[in-house]
Amino acid sequence: MVDSQYVLPNDIGIATLDCAEAFQLLSPEEKLYAHYLSRACWYGGLVVLLQTSPEAPAIYALISRLFRAQDPARLGELAHSLGLSDEEYQAFLVYAAAIYANMGNYKSFGDTKFVPNLTKEKLKQLVWASQAFVDHPKEMEALWDRCAGLMFSLEPRQRHLGLSGQGVSTYFSANCSVEDAKLAQDFLDSQNISAYNTRLFKTEADGKMNYEVRLASVLSDDSQLDDDMTAKVKCFQFGSCVFTVTRGDYAPLLERVVENLRKAQEHAANPTQAEMLAHYITSFTQGSVTAHKEGSRCWIRDKGPIVESYIGFIESYRDPYGSRGEFEGFVAVVNKAMSAKFARLVAAAELLLEELPWPRAFEKDAFLKPDFTSLDVLTFAGSGIPAGINIPNYDDIRQTDGFKNVSLGNVLAVAYSTQKEKLTFLAEEDKDLYIQWKGPSFEVQVGLHELLGHGSGKLFVQDDSGAFNFDQEAVINPETGEHIRSWYRGGETWDSKFSSVASSYEECRAECVGLYLCLNKEVLGIFELEGEAAEDVIYINWLNMVRAGLLALEFYTPESGSWRQAHMQARFVILRVLLEAGGGLVSLRHTTGADGKPDAVVSLDRSKIAAVGKPALECFLRKLQVLKSTADVAGGRALYEAYSAVTDKEPERFLSLRHTVLLRKEARKLFVQANTHVEGDDVILVQYEGSAAGLVKSFRERFPDDAEVLEQHLLALARADARFWAP
Numbered sequence: 001m002v003d004s005q006y007v008l009p010n011d012i013g014i015a016t017l018d019c020a021e022a023f024q025l026l027s028p029e030e031k032l033y034a035h036y037l038s039r040a041c042w043y044g045g046l047v048v049l050l051q052t053s054p055e056a057p058a059i060y061a062l063i064s065r066l067f068r069a070q071d072p073a074r075l076g077e078l079a080h081s082l083g084l085s086d087e088e089y090q091a092f093l094v095y096a097a098a099i100y101a102n103m104g105n106y107k108s109f110g111d112t113k114f115v116p117n118l119t120k121e122k123l124k125q126l127v128w129a130s131q132a133f134v135d136h137p138k139e140m141e142a143l144w145d146r147c148a149g150l151m152f153s154l155e156p157r158q159r160h161l162g163l164s165g166q167g168v169s170t171y172f173s174a175n176c177s178v179e180d181a182k183l184a185q186d187f188l189d190s191q192n193i194s195a196y197n198t199r200l201f202k203t204e205a206d207g208k209m210n211y212e213v214r215l216a217s218v219l220s221d222d223s224q225l226d227d228d229m230t231a232k233v234k235c236f237q238f239g240s241c242v243f244t245v246t247r248g249d250y251a252p253l254l255e256r257v258v259e260n261l262r263k264a265q266e267h268a269a270n271p272t273q274a275e276m277l278a279h280y281i282t283s284f285t286q287g288s289v290t291a292h293k294e295g296s297r298c299w300i301r302d303k304g305p306i307v308e309s310y311i312g313f314i315e316s317y318r319d320p321y322g323s324r325g326e327f328e329g330f331v332a333v334v335n336k337a338m339s340a341k342f343a344r345l346v347a348a349a350e351l352l353l354e355e356l357p358w359p360r361a362f363e364k365d366a367f368l369k370p371d372f373t374s375l376d377v378l379t380f381a382g383s384g385i386p387a388g389i390n391i392p393n394y395d396d397i398r399q400t401d402g403f404k405n406v407s408l409g410n411v412l413a414v415a416y417s418t419q420k421e422k423l424t425f426l427a428e429e430d431k432d433l434y435i436q437w438k439g440p441s442f443e444v445q446v447g448l449h450e451l452l453g454h455g456s457g458k459l460f461v462q463d464d465s466g467a468f469n470f471d472q473e474a475v476i477n478p479e480t481g482e483h484i485r486s487w488y489r490g491g492e493t494w495d496s497k498f499s500s501v502a503s504s505y506e507e508c509r510a511e512c513v514g515l516y517l518c519l520n521k522e523v524l525g526i527f528e529l530e531g532e533a534a535e536d537v538i539y540i541n542w543l544n545m546v547r548a549g550l551l552a553l554e555f556y557t558p559e560s561g562s563w564r565q566a567h568m569q570a571r572f573v574i575l576r577v578l579l580e581a582g583g584g585l586v587s588l589r590h591t592t593g594a595d596g597k598p599d600a601v602v603s604l605d606r607s608k609i610a611a612v613g614k615p616a617l618e619c620f621l622r623k624l625q626v627l628k629s630t631a632d633v634a635g636g637r638a639l640y641e642a643y644s645a646v647t648d649k650e651p652e653r654f655l656s657l658r659h660t661v662l663l664r665k666e667a668r669k670l671f672v673q674a675n676t677h678v679e680g681d682d683v684i685l686v687q688y689e690g691s692a693a694g695l696v697k698s699f700r701e702r703f704p705d706d707a708e709v710l711e712q713h714l715l716a717l718a719r720a721d722a723r724f725w726a727p
């Protein structure tokens, strides 16, 4: 039996990333722009195979060939006829789906390796009997020989990503240690070269170290072009070592990225977008991060576009040294239907703000709509999909030009949805209703949270000239009945004053506003909810919050007594507040599951929401706002930290519940993404079912014209570097 940590369960959640509604509402030009950007992303996403493990490109090619010759159902019939059990074939399908979803054989979250959950012999039997093998026996056998050993190997060094001796990495040749990585960083810094789009290969000749710093670019060393990078592509003596900067890494893939960015340019919505793409084209052609930074500056200036995207060597989590970026590219589109509801909410904001439980003086003089767009992801190529993004990562640009905060609506919606069988910690009788209303209640909560949550409330400030933004004589603190005694001065801000507690506290305030205002009939009307449906949405929204408070325990670290996720901490705090309200509103019970292991059930008495829940929430929300408005750091911290504390005190025993939550945590879901293709003047969106077979099919149709050529390129690129990872 393989350690379950290194295999994916056969019933892993696999969901369609539904983008149909948002996509259909795009104009023809917007669709074309989104289509060509998506193509650029998908080609670039293949780079991740080369950035993950030496064997990943061959595994990808093997699986793709198998399914190109036979679709998942046909290959399944063959497996059955060979005597493989349904479980064994499903295990292979899940493995294949996960290779595509992670773009390699290491999990994008956690960086651990995963292997097929069937024996090597069984898989070999299937490969040998497959149509792909019948058609091309020599090639398939060679492919198998190249990757089968490492595909199944769980030698300690291969179990996770890491530098030489401790793990696998293709950002470095296998002989590089952390000292080599440090030395290379010093060299790169000395030459003002960014590490983001590089890899490092070390060779030793005549006792002398030679390091190759290879830049990702279409152009190779012998291109006699006089571009920004030409001066840097050469040999440098650095201390006693030689550093040779070369370029052309991933060239055939980046060529296709550039080609599609050019096509996208023709359909850009404005000059800023076109300029942005021009910089990206330069960046990928020349290997210039400077050009990528220029593109990022344009990207920040392109505020609130209908089609949003970002592409390049972005996140450095998977470089063991933390400075090389993994390729990612995404295209997301504004959900115009959802945006219309949010716009109606903004239009009603002035009235709704009066409903909030604090005096008018604690509200801003005029409502300022916070910068918020919820986007639905059309394409997210790379190793994994986050639910929200805050980029660019270039610190210098964040300081001077800023950044963008993007919430990915359809990713979030799926991340919190689940099949009934896997719905943890709810009473049996709540499950159907929860599944039915989770989506609509989530929409209401997100809208209220972002617009009226983060958008509400005033900070009392005395500026440098001594002037106040409130009437000291008139404003009374509703908590104390006295005048305002503390406020922000000069350059002080919410974040600088409340520092480490600021972000979670603010998320908690926004979540509370959502729970509180969802009780309002007018709000529900804006979301087209009436009568029983409206009542159900209120109930499920509140129930979901208390369940989330329990799930939050996953993000608490007892060793350091700290929380790792602002939103989840906020939900735990709300659960505590509602438990404290008493009156039978929330009940939290330790139970034993059908499997004999510890379990828990959280429930909410819907008849008590108005009488018990609302006043408790009202009181807490007012406290949060008053302490925030008055810059009362001591009071705010004391309140928030008290509710954030996780102890094993009776009756809840949260520390034990944390073990239960970890025990029953669902494996991270895989997403099935759509394909787009041009037909005449129109762009067609094709979606696939949310299953391992659906995910495999989406990749089967992803590169309809050049799948084989791409695989040849990937294999050739991996082969050229094989000597660097050879044992």
Ligand code: ZN
Pocket: 449, 450, 454, 507, 510
């Ligand atoms: Zn928020």
